[in-house]
Amino acid sequence: xxxxxxxxxxxxxxxxxxxxxxxxxxxxxxxxxxxxxxxxxxxxxxxxxxxxxxxxxxxxxxxxxxxxxxxxxxxxxxxxxxxxxxxxxxxxxxxxxxxxxxxxxxxxxxxxxxxxxxxxxxxxxxxxxxxxxxxxxxxxxxxxxxxxxxxxxxxxxxxxxxxxxxxxxxxxxxxxxxxxxxxxxxxxxxxxxxxxxxxxxxxxxxxxxxxxxxxxxxxxxxxxxxxxxxxxxxxxxxxxxxxxxxxxxxxxxxxxxxxxxxxxxxxxxxxxxxxxxxxxxxxxxxxxxxxxxxxxxxxxxxxxxxxxxxxxxxxxxxxxxxxxxxxxxxxxxxxxxxxxxxxxxxxxxxxxxxxxxxxxxxxxxxxxxxxxxxxxxxxxxxxxxxxxxxxxx
Amino acid sequence: xxxxxxxxxxxxxxxxxxxxxxxxxxxxxxxxxxxxxxxxxxxxxxxxxxxxxxxxxxxxxxxxxxxxxxxxxxxxxxxxxxxxxxxxxxxxxxxxxxxxxxxxxxxxxxxxxxxxxxxxxxxxxxxxxxxxxxxxxxxxxxxxxxxxxxxxxxxxxxxxxxxxxxxxxxxxxxxxxxxxxxxxxxxxxxxxxxxxxxxxxxxxxxxxxxxxxxxxxxxxxxxxxxxxxxxxxxxxxxxxxxxxxxxxxxxxxxxxxxxxxxxxxxxxxxxxxxxxxxxxxxxxxxxxxxxxxxxxxxxxxxxxxxxxxxxxxxxxxxxxxxxxxxxxxxxx
Amino acid sequence: xxxxxxxxxxxxxxxxxxxxxxxxxxxxxxxxxxxxxxxxxxxxxxxxxxxxxxxxxxxxxxxxxxxxxxxxxxxxxxxxxxxxxxxxxxxxxx
Numbered sequence: 123x124x125x126x127x128x129x130x131x132x133x134x135x136x137x138x139x140x141x142x143x144x145x146x147x148x149x150x151x152x153x154x155x156x157x158x159x160x161x162x163x164x165x166x167x168x169x170x171x172x173x174x175x176x177x178x179x180x181x182x183x184x185x186x187x188x189x190x191x192x193x194x195x196x197x198x199x200x201x202x203x204x205x206x207x208x209x210x211x212x213x214x215x216x217x218x219x220x221x222x223x224x225x226x227x228x229x230x231x232x233x234x235x236x237x238x239x240x241x242x243x244x245x246x247x248x249x250x251x252x253x254x255x256x257x258x259x260x261x262x263x264x265x266x267x268x269x270x271x272x273x274x275x276x277x278x279x280x281x282x283x284x285x286x287x288x289x290x291x292x293x294x295x296x297x298x299x300x301x302x303x304x305x306x307x308x309x310x311x312x313x314x315x316x317x318x319x320x321x322x323x324x325x326x327x328x329x330x331x332x333x334x335x336x337x338x339x340x341x342x343x344x345x346x347x348x349x350x351x352x353x354x355x356x357x358x359x360x361x362x363x364x365x366x367x368x369x370x371x372x373x374x375x376x377x378x379x380x381x382x383x384x385x386x387x388x389x390x391x392x393x394x395x396x397x398x399x400x401x402x403x404x405x406x407x408x409x410x411x412x413x414x415x416x417x418x419x420x421x422x423x424x425x426x427x428x429x430x431x432x433x434x435x436x437x438x439x440x441x442x443x444x445x446x447x448x449x450x451x452x453x454x455x456x457x458x459x460x461x462x463x464x465x466x467x468x469x470x471x472x473x474x475x476x477x478x479x480x481x482x483x484x485x486x487x488x489x490x491x492x493x494x495x496x497x498x499x500x501x502x503x504x505x506x507x508x509x510x511x512x513x514x515x
Numbered sequence: 516x517x518x519x520x521x522x523x524x525x526x527x528x529x530x531x532x533x534x535x536x537x538x539x540x541x542x543x544x545x546x547x548x549x550x551x552x553x554x555x556x557x558x559x560x561x562x563x564x565x566x567x568x569x570x571x572x573x574x575x576x577x578x579x580x581x582x583x584x585x586x587x588x589x590x591x592x593x594x595x596x597x598x599x600x601x602x603x604x605x606x607x608x609x610x611x612x613x614x615x616x617x618x619x620x621x622x623x624x625x626x627x628x629x630x631x632x633x634x635x636x637x638x639x640x641x642x643x644x645x646x647x648x649x650x651x652x653x654x655x656x657x658x659x660x661x662x663x664x665x666x667x668x669x670x671x672x673x674x675x676x677x678x679x680x681x682x683x684x685x686x687x688x689x690x691x692x693x694x695x696x697x698x699x700x701x702x703x704x705x706x707x708x709x710x711x712x713x714x715x716x717x718x719x720x721x722x723x724x725x726x727x728x729x730x731x732x733x734x735x736x737x738x739x740x741x742x743x744x745x746x747x748x749x750x751x752x753x754x755x756x757x758x759x760x761x762x763x764x765x766x767x768x769x770x771x772x773x774x775x776x777x778x779x780x781x782x783x784x785x786x787x788x789x790x791x792x793x794x795x796x797x798x799x800x801x802x803x804x805x806x807x808x809x810x811x812x813x814x815x816x817x818x819x820x821x822x823x824x825x826x827x828x829x830x831x832x833x834x835x836x837x838x839x840x841x842x843x844x845x846x847x
Numbered sequence: 848x849x850x851x852x853x854x855x856x857x858x859x860x861x862x863x864x865x866x867x868x869x870x871x872x873x874x875x876x877x878x879x880x881x882x883x884x885x886x887x888x889x890x891x892x893x894x895x896x897x898x899x900x901x902x903x904x905x906x907x908x909x910x911x912x913x914x915x916x917x918x919x920x921x922x923x924x925x926x927x928x929x930x931x932x933x934x935x936x937x938x939x940x941x
Contacts, residue, residue: 253799255768275838280799281768336907341894344907346887389865389884417888422866441887443880 124173124197128160128182130190131167131430135302136264138162139187140194145177151197156426158194163302165394169427175199189264252279263288299392307451314369318449319498320485323506325465329480331512348439349409351462351482351505353515355437356380356401358504364493365458365486365501366435374457374492383433383453384413386420394420395453397433406515440464447483457492460505461485516698520662521691523669524554524630528592531676532562535590538676541568541577542594551596552632552691578604578629582612582681585627590676595631598647598685612681613656627681628672633661634687634725634775635823641811644819646775648685648724649782652752657681659753660706663727665695667704667750674704682706685752687725687775709756711763715745718833719763721786722773723749726824730773733829744833752782760786761793768799769836773824778806800836805829848927850920853901857919860896864889875916901927 128138138160145157156168157177178198182188250267252260256279260267265287267279274280328350336344359366363376380402383395396416401409419425436453439462448461463483470479484505486498508515518526531538540555546569549556559567570577574595581593595601601608608629615623635644652659658680662668668686675682712727713734722730727748734744747763749755764770770790774783787802808822858870865883874882880890890910897919898904903926905913912922 253768254796255799258796273838275800275836278800333907340904341891341898344891344894346891348887387886414888414892443886 124175125193126157126171126177126195126197128188128190128192128194129169129427129431131160131162131427135162135190137187137189137262138167140182140184141166142184143180143195144168145171147177147180149177151175151177160427163299165299165423165425167425167427167430171197173197187262189262250279251277253281255281256284259284259288303392306453310451310454314452314454315490316452316487317490317495317498318485318487319495319502320447320449320483321499321502321506322468322481322483323509324470325480325482325509326470328509328512329465343407345406345410346413347465347482348441348462349406349413350509350512350515351439351484352382352384352398352401352409352413352437353404353406354505354508355435355460356382357508357515358501359435360402361504362493362497362501364497365488367457367492368434368455369457369489369492370455377434379434381432381434383436383456384416385436385438385450386417388421394425394430395433395436396420396425396429397431399428399432435460437462447485449485450487452487452489457489459487461487516696517694518665518669518697519691520665520668520686520693520695521552521554523665523695523697524672524686524691525556525558526697527669527672528555528558529561531590531592531672532558532566535676537588537590538592539566539568539584539589540592540594541570541581543570543572543577543596545569545594550594552686552688554630554686554691555594574600574603575607579607579611581627581629582607582615582625585625585681586615586623590626590628592628592630592672592676595629597643597688598631598633599642599645601629601631602647608651608657608681608683609654613654616680617656624679625681626676626679628675628684629681630672630684630686632688633685634689635807635812635819636689636725638814638816638819640814644688644812646724646807648683648752649774649776649785651683651685652755652782652785654753657683657753658707658751659683659685660751661685661687661724661749663687663690663712663722663724663748663750665693666697669697670700670704671706673700674706678706685724689725690728693728707751707754707756709750709759710748711745711759712748713744713746715743716767717743717745718769718771718836719745719747719760719767720771720773720829720833721747721749721760723752723782724775726773726775729824729826730829732826733833736826736830737833740834742833742837749786755786755789757789757793760789764790764794765797768797770798771803771805771829771832771836773805773829775807775824777809778804779809781806800838803832803836805832848901848924850924853920853923853927854916856900857897857916857923860893860900861916863896864892873916878914879916879919880914897923903927 140158141161142159145151151157151171152174153172155171157171158169160167160169175197177195179196181196182192182194251272252267253274259281263284265284270279270283270287272279273283332345332347332350359380364374366380367374367376379400381397381399382401383397385393385395387393398409398412398416416429419429435456436459438448438450438459440448442464444464447463450459450461452459465480465482467478468481469476470481484502486502488498528540532540540558544551545555546559546564546567555567578593581591584591612625612627615625633648634646648659648661651657658678660671660675660682662671662684671684675684713731715734720730720734727746730746734746737744745763745767747760772783772786774781776782783804783806787804790802805824805828807824810822812822813819858873861873861879862868862870865885868883879885894905901923903923909922913919
């Protein structure tokens with residue numbers, strides 16, 4: 123029996139709204155199937171299931187906003203008959219007080235579906251005067267009761283107060299995304315002792331190789347410099363596992379694969395960080411295709427849960443219209459963020475001669491708990507070395 | 516068709532006596548006097564002394580006789596002058612009428628209907644004015660209903676006569692002269708279902724019998740303040756229609772229970788408990804109650820008025836559970 | 848193919864790359880990427896769209912000629928007319 127829970131689609135996500143079930147009780151589901159859509163501060167996300175089985179029971183109905191970790195549905199082996207949707211067991215209260223032989227066919231009181239236990243409730247706000255409904259709603263919406271002024275009987279916090287507080291925290295999508303980014307970045311700078319390194323990399327070989335490739339291929343098969351940078355970064359990370367890791371519970375947990383979260387700006391402001399999977403194992407054309415699809419999904423608001431949850435490290439690439447260098451803020455609980463500035467032609471010394479060369483400034487923001495400057499420097503040098511042999515990428 | 520609650524009862528009694536030869540009416544002053552509240556006026560002349568029988572002043576005896584007649588296959592309607600007097604018959608009700616089906620393993624039925632007046636407001640002092648229907652609602656084995664409208668007064672009686680078990684009909688004494696619309700029988704009347712008398716969204720006001728009108732008057736006043744109170748008429752006190760009560764509370768998130776009985780150990784306490792059990796996480800305020808003062812109902816009018824639930828007190832209780840919260844709602 | 852037809856194809860390609868853009872809002876003389884906040888991925892997608900619509904595979908070395916709508920029309924009209932390979936191509940990017 124498997125449990126399908128509200129995933130955390132980013133370190134800053136505390137709750138999500140289940141907007142649609144794509145599968146229904148009785149449906150067979152396979153690992154990787156998209157079975158639900160969840161609305162978060164960062165947009166609508168398609169959520170995948172991580173096991174094979176049968177969707178036995180839906181616990182959270184469409185439209186409900188629940189905290190991360192809340193049980194959304196039960197995935198079974200399919201051996202038992204699927205229960206009808208939203209048929210929780212009858213409540214104890216109704217069992218205790220049935221009217222004697224109700225002749226009017228009065229149905230036993232159904233439990234409120236939203237009274238379902240939540241996996242990650244806020245700590246109970248003891249000593250706060252709040253109605254049961256306000257408490258339940260606050261838990262669902264992740265609103266902290268201690269910060270709310272009550273308008274109910276005796277100054278008690280009531281439903282409307284919680285809704286108003288949630289609305290103040292709500293607002294339009296871009297404002298909410300700004301707050302979500304703010305929360306994650308503030309947490310990062312508060313908790314992660316960053317150190318920064320930068321190096322300028324000669325892109326002469328890479329640019330030449332790329333120009334040759336692109337000249338030989340139709341537009342749909344051409345590559346962007348960013349793809350070479352991604353691949354070189356992934357290969358370098360294999361040698362520096364402490365930078366492709368999570369820092370959690372006071373210890374370093376290296377990741378098994380290199381999934382690079384790619385900072386993607388959205389038109390109209392804000393950003394998302396969808397992951398390009400197994401970057402080290404992909405060919406450059408494969409990577410280009412995946413990056414193109416990811417950017418498209420990010421901008422059309424159709425990212426999947428795995429796009430947002432799987433990143434093991436983050437790369438921000440300013441592209442061809444940005445600044446020379448970027449010193450990023452690590453996306454917790456990752457341990458590193460690699461930045462690439464805008465490639466530009468600069469004077470470069472080759473064999474004692476100053477020549478114009480395409481160069482890029484690569485930077486590393488790393489968690490000093492997980493790594494040290496010496497290793498960081500070697501890591502950037504490794505990227506530089508790999509980019510000198512683009513045909514090997 | 517408009518008629519008074521009293522006329523509605525008389526129409527129902529007349530029809531019952533005409534329709535079924537097993538039906539007969541008995542009680543104190545139901546014959547020559549026409550009933551303490553004139554519900555049976557003229558029935559003695561119409562149906563004769565065998566079917567409209569005046570009884571001695573012994574509630575125990577004539578309620579007991581009614582139980583015996585019901586056991587013997589008749590369909591007796593017993594009128595008790597007030598619920599205060601019915602206490603003399605409690606042994607017959609609790610130890611016989613309510614138990615015989617159970618104790619006989621289902622072999623015996625007591626298809627008895629008992630009507631009685633309840634409630635205060637007429638300056639007839641403590642021994643005629645109490646609201647003890649909640650005591651009856653405590654007893655398994657009987658059914659307890661409280662018509663609050665002329666329509667229910669007209670149609671609850673035939674529905675009660677169709678029940679195989681004892682049904683107690685509580686008629687609030689202030690309702691007899693009240694006029695109301697009486698429709699045709701809408702199929703078999705759902706005898707044990709509560710009714711929403713006025714839909715609302717801010718608070719559920721739960722009442723029965725004589726308190727329903729007061730709750731509606733309060734709702735009228737509250738509406739001018741922007742508060743939409745939903746008025747729920749229990750109609751049946753045993754069984755209670757939990758589903759309708761809880762459904763309404765889950766919508767309005769607040770509840771005020773109006774009960775002319777005393778607060779302690781009352782029907783209102785039972786309803787508040789069930790709301791807590793069944794809708795706790797939907798409550799946005801504690802359940803409030805408006806009950807009679809815990810005194811024997813006084814004789815002087817100003818004291819009696821003060822002792823009984825009144826629209827002003829219901830309004831105050833509603834405002835209490837809403838408090839400034841409703842102001843925002845009213846604006847929205 | 849007339850210039851108007853080419854212009855329509857260019858605008859269609861832009862809208863395909865930047866959904867939600869109104870063609871009437873696109874200015875012919877202002878650099879497209881600045882107007883619409885297009886990054887390098889958007890731009891290469893734009894080139895792909897042009898290829899699909901007009902069967903013109905713009906070489907990377909000519910990307911600079913596609914900076915504005917008018918620049919696109921000029922460049923594409925000449926190419927479609929089978930004119931000489933455009934000369935004086937600027938560097939890629941804006």
